[in-house]
Amino acid sequence: DTGVSQDPRHKITKRGQNVTFRCDPISEHNRLYWYRQTLGQGPEFLTYFQNEAQLEKSRLLSDRFSAERPKGSFSTLEIQRTEQGDSAMYLCASSRGQGEITDTQYFGPGTRLTVL
């Protein structure tokens, strides 16, 4: 299997700019998750998709954040009017999502966002 890929790997932007990240899951994985990780912390859940349906959003996902998975394959995460507090590693994970207890999430390498 080709693993989960994310693009870009690094993004530096100025406060107030919009940024968009892309995640390509493992082929035929139905579920796609977004997490955010700040320095010295574990990843925190943001949102997830079952195919193209966005099924859960964390309270961390303010109205400046929007995620899409239009065709049930790749996903995009957009942050509008970025703030310095948005600086973090944004991780994407995918899983088969067929309801088994052994459904394993595989993570991509992440996109490191720095807001100046």
Next chain:
Amino acid sequence: GQQLNQSPQSMFIQEGEDVSMNCTSSSIFNTWLWYKQDPGEGPVLLIALYKAGELTSNGRLTAQFGITRKDSFLNISASIPSDVGIYFCAAVHNTGKLIFGQGTTLQVKP
């Protein structure tokens, strides 16, 4: 929100030593996971635990799913320099999302 308490926060050990770290929760979970993360990369799954009381090994790694379903332990035997990294416990919420601990940073002195 729900949190996992992971300890210790960091460890600095000599090559060849054994390492233990643990994770506790105030909530019950039915699946516990242990991941390793290298700098600038995403977490990689090491061991998955699906049954309370279960003891599972993966090479030099051994993990246990606590009988109360509120804790888990990871042991690394005979550490080597490539064991360096950050180890995270994670528990699977009933919606499928993962809840992570704060991580244990492991440094190994050759």
